[in-house]
Amino acid sequence: MSVIVNQSVVSVIVDHDKCIAGKGCRVCIDVCPTDILALDPQDGKVKMVYDECWYCLPCEHDCPTKAIHVEIPYLLR
Amino acid sequence: METRHIDADILVIGGGTAGPIAAIKAKAKNPQLKVLLLDKANVKRAGAIAEGMDSVNNAIVPGYATPEQYVKEITIANDGIVNQAAINAYAVRSYAMIRELDEWGVKFEKDETGDYAVKKVHHLGAYVLPMPEGYDVKKVIFRQLRKHGVQVSNRLVTTRLLVGEGGRAAGAMALDSRSGEFAVIRARAVVLCTGAAGRLGLPSSGYLFGTYENPTNAGDGYSMAYHAGAELSGLECFQINPLIKDYNGPACAYVTGPFGGYTVNAKGERFIKSDYWSGQMMLEFWRELEGGNGPVFLKLDHLADETVTRIENVLHVTERPTRGRFHEGRGTDYRSDLVEMHISEIGLCGGHSASGVWVDEHARTTVPGLYAAGDLCNVAHNYMLGAMVYGQIAGEDAVDFIAGRDFAAFDAAQVERERERVFAPLLREDGLAPTQVEYKLRRMVNDYLQPPKVTRKMEIGLQRFAEIRADLGRLKANNPHELMRAMEVYAILDCAELAAAASLYRTESRWGLYHYRVEYEGRNDADWFAFVQVRKGADGRPECFKREVPPYLYPIDAAERDAYDRLRFEQPATV
The missing domain is CATH 1.20.58.100 (Fumarate reductase/succinate dehydrogenase flavoprotein-like, C-terminal domain)
Known part of the structure; x- marks a missing residue:
């Protein structure tokens, strides 16, 4: 069975200059209710990997370096 | 796929609102017990109040309301189909829970004399206690979990309950959504606190996770209780809410109402007398939307600038803090613009309507050793504080239940x-x-x-x-x-x-x-x-039947009975 990969706009924006996931920080990954954030092993930064954002903000509020900004998902704007 | 085996005296499933209180109260009653609290997310930020709450919708504060008044109001708001003993079990504990949360550090609005500043939003009585700094509720509760020594396990998705001899709850099975590990948890009693079925209808935006409820609340508990043989009640009494269109979060009338905000139709007329969420209110709302008088709006543009700022300082920092971001994106300012409202997709929720797992006034389901609390249980209009009180009732009763009882044997x-x-x-x-x-x-x-x-x-x-x-x-x-x-x-x-x-x-x-x-x-x-x-049913299919409404503790007068049917203004009211 062949599948198509859909393109989605990311609503959790991570500032790579501020993100310290490479130093072991996992706060946003841990608190996300829908578990959609993950460490990108390529660059040692956090990225949104599932289009399942509730735009609820624990990731943004709990980030120790204020590296995250959450936007309203495109379909709702 | 490895299988992990865990034993606990009391297993609490769901780390949102009711679950943590159930675990804390069980440990407080018997500190020797092993109490395990599971969540499919992270207990620190799990559940409907992940970002706190902007008000208590059902505070029964002496001087403002009595348990009797409250039980009667909810009986009328829910068209008579309530077990008053279950509503009353919340009502008589409501104030003590507020006081305890206050001692723990949860901030409620108080007047200049230090009294709780209760507001009237319901049709008949005054029960709304604002929490303008309610964003840290979860943190306060998490500290208590640590203090009481509750064991916490995150990212465990419970999929089915274990049913033991005599139909008794024997534990649960779960999937670790990170490692893929399977967990078999034996417990002497189980408290289910998995929230509403919030991913039932599809939001009109089409976004699967753009739900009113926290989308982790997918109805797992309803399904698990059903397969374990429990009775569910009032599932035809859907949850439907008036929400900010597209954003799909609360506007929120409980916050804006006491400041002078209200709902209007396209002509700028008020058409409902009370913004308290009831099925009757939603019917009037739907008629207005569908009957040619829509769209329906929340009106705040008549309020003073400083009043609007106070409202923003609540609505845009707690419960659903991205509300401000949504309005900003569309250039909506409460000072000059109306907020377009809509009705939500359907869900099941005891806390907002009355659709849930059947429990009595001890939070006991019809399955021995299985408790339910919070939005999952069918205690009508119970909201956040009712979830906490029912968590308390369940946790404490479970301690009594397991005394002298070992694990229930179950078929492997x-x-x-x-x-x-x-x-x-x-x-x-x-x-x-x-x-x-x-x-x-x-x-x-x-x-x-x-x-x-x-x-x-x-x-x-x-x-x-x-x-x-x-x-x-x-x-x-x-x-x-x-x-x-x-x-x-x-x-x-x-x-x-x-x-x-x-x-x-x-x-x-x-x-x-x-x-x-x-x-x-x-x-x-x-x-x-x-x-x-x-x-x-015996054939594995859903089986419906009637259950009698128990005799009322507080009889309802004929004159009061239909009060919630009289929500519509007789003449359009232009204010």
Whole structure:
């Protein structure tokens, strides 16, 4: 069975200059209710990997370096 | 796939609002017990109040209201179908819970003398206690979990309960959504606090996770209780809320009402006297939207600038803090613009309406050793504080239940069956994406179950649901995260079928829009002054039956009975 990969706009924006996931920080990954954030092993930064954002903000509020900004998902704007 | 074996004296499933209090109160009563609190997310930020709460909707504060007044108000708001003993069990503990939360550090609004500043939003009495700094509720509760020594395990998705000898709850089985590990947890009592079925209808935005409820609350607890043999109640009494259109979060009338905000139609006229969320209010709201007087708006543009700033300082920092971001994106300013409102997709929720797992005034379900609390249980209009009080009741009663009782013996075959069901989508070579099956299922829920309810539509809906059930055997997950989503589709489908079955069974209209059946207009108390229960029948299919409404503790006068049917202004009121 062949599948198509859909393109989605990311609503959790991570500032790579501020993100310290490479130093072991996992706060946003841990608190996300829908578990959609993950460490990108390529660059040692956090990225949104599932289009399942509730735009609820624990990731943004709990980030120790204020590296995250959450936007309203495109379909709702 | 490794299997982890865990034992606990009391297992609490769900780390949102009711669950942590259940665990804390069980440990407080007997510190020797091992109390394990599970969540599919992270207890620190789990559940409906992940970002706090902007008000207590049902505070019963001496000097403002009595338990008797409150029980009567909820009886009337819920069209008489309540177990008053269960509502009263909350009401008599409401104030003590507020005081305890206050001591723990939760901030409630107080007047200049230090008294709680209770506001009137309900149709009859005053029960709303604002929490302008309510964003840190979860942190306060988490400190108490640590202090009491509750064991916490995150990212464990409970999929089925273990049923032991005599039908008693024996524990649960769970999937670790990170490692893919399977967990078998034995417990002497189980408290289910998994929240509403919030991913039942599809939001009109089409975004699967743009739900009113925290989308982790997919109805898992309804499904688990059903398969364990518990009675569910009032599943035809849907949750439907008036929300900010597209954003799909609360506006929130409980916050804005006391400041002078209200709902208007396209002509700028007030059409409802009370913004308190009831089925009757939602019916008037729906009629206005559909009857040519829509859109419907929240009106704040008549308020003073400093009043609007105060409202923003609550609405844009707590409960759903991205509200401000949404308005900003569309250039909406409360000072000059009306906020377009809409009605939400359907859900099941005891805390907002009355659709939940049946519990008595001790939070006991009909399965021995199984408790339910919070939005999952059917105690009507219980909201956040009711969830906490029912958590307390469940946790404390569970301590008594397990005294002198060992683990219930259970048939190991159910573990093997569940392992096979859970891991099948991962082992399959290819198949259907869980999100696509979920999208189709929830669109069908909108098409066939969204009120007004029509018999033929609900029957077609059941056919479509049966076809989707056949598709479950083709679900394909590529990793443990997708496997969690696949298991949630099972739960959503159970909820859809149960909601349809209960809705078809009750052949009358009740609770305004929540159960508006066009072929059976109006309340029929002669035949339907009863709870509609549903449980798993001997044939494995949903079985509906009536359960008598217990005699009232506080009788309702004939003059009061229909108060919530008189929410509409007789003449349009332009203010």
